[in-house]
Amino acid sequence: MRLVLSSIVQTAKEDMTSGSSEMTAKLLQSLRSVLSSNRNLNRMEWQEFAAALKEARPGIAPFHNISAIISEIAGNMSLSDWNEAIAKKIEEVAHDEMEAAKSIAERFAQIQSSSTFLTISYSGTILAALLHQKLHGEPMVYVAESLPFGEGRMTAKKLTQQGMNVRLITDSMIGGVIDEVDCCVVGADAIIPEGVVNKVGTRALAATCMTAGKETYVLASELKIAKLDKVELGRSTKGGEGYPELSQSLEVTPMDLVDHIVTNKRDLPKSSLTWK
The missing domain is CATH 3.40.50.10470 (Translation initiation factor eif-2b; domain 2)
Incomplete structure (x- = not known):
């Protein structure tokens, strides 16, 4: 897993003061930033990230759900551009969360x-x-x-x-x-x-x-x-x-x-x- 993804996981692990919604907002913003400049991440990297994110804060449901979304898309072998599919879904989730x-x-x-x-x-x-x-x-x-x-x-x-x-x-x-x-x-x-x-x-x-x-x-x-x-x-x-x-x-x-x-x-x- 590349540093751009592992650093997101590490930041989530170390955040002990933000509320769950704020942590989720930070996570989504970080993912949007990564996807805006990195569209060559392979399936395995995304699946490793999804698993690590889930383990980072196992009691926070948004992390669990976002992890499941990424894992499902990365594992869908019918998709030729999984990075684009992940980016599109993250944008949808981020929009909902910004208005939540x-x-x-x-x-x-x-x-x-x-x-x-x-x-x-x-x-x-x-x-x-x-x-x-x-x-x-x-x-x-x-x-x-x-x-x-x-x-x-x-x-x-x-x-x-x-x-x-x-x-x-x-x-x-x-x-x-x-x-x-x-x-x-x-x-x-x-x-x-x-x-x-x-x-x-x-x-x-x-x-x-x-x-x-x-x-x-x-x-x-x-x-x-x-x-x-x-x-x-x-x-x-x-x-x-x-x-x-x-x-x-x-x-x-x-x-x-x-x-x-x-x-x-x-x-x-x-x-x-x-x-x-």
């Missing part, structure tokens, strides 16, 4: 116009949806900081820069503020048959919402829906003061804790999902 956040924000606003929201971690899709709510009022947003990496602080900062009324809270305060919010809204790295893959803390947030009688909305593009071969949750252990310290970046929130899934194509109850 706006479409989701508009669709979410049609079904939910609360004044106080609770979210966790960082998601470009959630950011767009919350900022869109500002067009119709002055919403308040509680943002859980989202340890161990603290991506919630980035969400709070960006919302504040746009004039939003924001309160950053520790993850342990979710239960303390739940009675002050109207609903919870989260993004997703993947939506799989077992549930929603997102930042650790999402499950506790959704469970707290359910017990308080509040609804949890998952906002994500259609590209996030997939049957993944495996989900890497990023658990690690380090030595503490005589005892091990466990840390984890992602987790799976069961579908029975989710009320609505809103994508760029549809608003659906969790029971409406079908799996191929």
